[in-house]
Amino acid sequence: MSTRIPGFYNLSPNKRLEHLAKHANLSKEETEIIKGGKGFSVADADRMIENVIGYMPIPLGIAVNFKVNGKDIFVPMATEEPSVVAAASNAAKYTYNTGGFTTSYSGSIMRGQIQLTNVNDPYGALARIYENKEKILAMCNEQDPTLVSLGGGAKDLEVFVIDGLTQKMVVVHLLVDSQDAMGANAINTMAEAVAPVIEEIAHGKAILRILSNLADKRIIRARGVFENPFQDNEEAMENFLSAYELALIDPYRAATHNKGIMNGISAVVLATGNDTRAVEAGAHAYASMTNHYQSLTHWERGENNSLVGTIELPLAVGLIGGATKSHPIATLATKIMQVETAEELAGVIASVGLAQNFAALKALAGEGVQKGHMKLHARNLAIMAGAKENQLNEVVKCVTQKGSYRFDEIKEIVDTMNKME
Template identity: 45%
Template sequence: MDSRIPGLYKLSIEDRRQEVADRCDLDEEAIEALAAGGLADERADTISENVVGTIEYPVGIATNFRIDGADRLIPMAIEETSVVAAASYGARMARETGGFTTNVTGPIMIAQIQATDVADPHAAKTRILNDADRLIELANEEDPVLVEHGGGCQDVEVRVLDSARGGMVITHLIVDVRDAMGGNAVNSMAEALAPEIEALTEGTVQLRILSNLADRRLARASARVPPEALTDDDSDLSGEAVRDRIVDAWAFAAADPYRAATHNKGIMNGIDAVTTATFNDWRAIEAGAHAYAARGGYGPLTTYEVDDDGNLACSIELPIQVGTVGGATQLQPAARAAMDILDVDSADELAGILAAVGLAQNYAGLRALVSEGIQTGHMNLHAKNIAIQAGATGDLVDEVADRLVEEDAIRQDRAEELLDELR
């Protein structure tokens, strides 16, 4: 499958959908799900609470991605016009040097069991660790299907914390959740072991729940971008100058949390959009990513350097907790179609793709920031939205948008004036 589709944006929605369906070998059910989009009321009512309706995001396709030697089309559910375009552009910049290489540490989640009012915390820690084999066995009795598929609780760790409310003994269950996001599995294990931990600590067990700082479940991606891919004929800057400015922008983020927050938001633009398209839990990934970025003082999740050949060497590392089985993914027809487009075989594979998308999104945004400025491309793509807000319909949408871009006056008042003239 070739993910390079020049001019995809010029096709009608129906033709784009068919192009993606042909390349990804989608069946009719998936095609219809993409066309229909939202959930039926009956299904929505089983997924959420007090349902009164549904809301839809547009699903765009990011092109040009080559990840671990295979071409991928990337479904992205997002309302921000420039995100899909930036991801596609970022992927194209790295395409000629082989695209993205990924590595995932495995689907390991952590459950925490909090014990308070423990008279001798360190002795309690020793008792828990001495009984670890039995505790692991009891935890795995909660999910024999997971164990049957090669997962389950693998280890027990214990930490003694000195908190504002006194000493606490925190037991971690280290669980391989296989292709699930894993929240339900690890929470059930923590609940089941609560009485055992209470007995071993002679304290009071309170919280027993997963941690979204999934630092045993890291996804990494890397790519190399040649300097000539970072600029174009209309730019006053050389590719080498843009490359060096991107490294400077990363160094700014590494030194300043105010900049790092926006730097990482750019990464999550891409990751959240794919996670939303597949009905995975983007909130869990956000929580884990930002906590991971703050381990030693808040900083960027990506790194940029210049390699020996003069290329921009790009890399990312962050925790990504997603599933390809269980959860709500299979309950939303359009999300199932998005998974068909991605054609992944495991949660690890999906996590690697998400890391690659976040990396592409980030350096594409940085390239715009250090050259023409972020607003130029963003507002050009936003011009159609401005035209529609001004009241344009049909062919007038493109005509008004083109004039706004040509005049470099992408404002609603000017769109309304142009619309009056054209009518």
């Protein structure tokens, strides 16, 4: 099924779900889970975290118009922020006829760190650790024979001598191929298992034994050609590229620029049960790798007044372990996307991030982001003002026609409606 469905946003939630059910071959029971009729309970929540008293639902939307590596994909996005899903869908539309998004992946290598202090000869320790590399890797792989049987496991190590405030520290990086898992549990287990051996080799004291969320050997790249988005308007094109340029050189702008990218990325990461905090930490750290915080995306002029956008960032996401399998909605989200590997999932997520960035810059180059955002936010304001369900559409219509979204004015409209009933 094509993801180009004109007027998808005008359909009712049930009609949208009917489209997805046909596309992903969802059963009646699975559609009920998505609608919240059954599936996730307080008991499920209690199995996932501590001191549970309930759970907090987050809206689950579907981004349309996405084609990634030649495949049409409906993208589930879990977010509380209005305009995010709409912006991603609209942006993807500009790439659909030019082939959609194309991605590449550096592989699924993650880093586990072991910090050593009180080392009298740090450079000698570095050499001794490398001399015992095969022994260390073998011990790591004994911890997870299943991962090894699937082609993953500890593949190599790197050793660094780092100048601390009070002493030189030796830090060992275990390079572990986590395959289709995010890998945190496997890597932490390996690091803790080999720490005593490395401690003995280095003649030091092992302190930290944990993975790094800066997954710089698990890089995803996505590229899209956005077809003549400004209808040959040279001024708008220049405004877009100027806004992007500021994000390359000014960290104050780059922070907001990248936050917009993460609006899309984190929404898909959350929908699929992956670790939003790990992905966000890794992305922002990667944006600072040159010791200057800057944009995760790049934009260039293409042929026929098109824009060529690229994004590059670490994405430690998986389809195995954690909430990806224990949360029923997360399981169904990946079924809707029809992704079968962590590489495919990362490619979709990066494409959404690139689309989200395009949408934000396009709005900033034109009328600004606030008009469109507030139009979608009007329903929330109407609810805050006390509007009833049967009044919401009329309230939104009134304020949209007026072009003003002030809360006091919306409250006045709602109060007037209530007096007339």
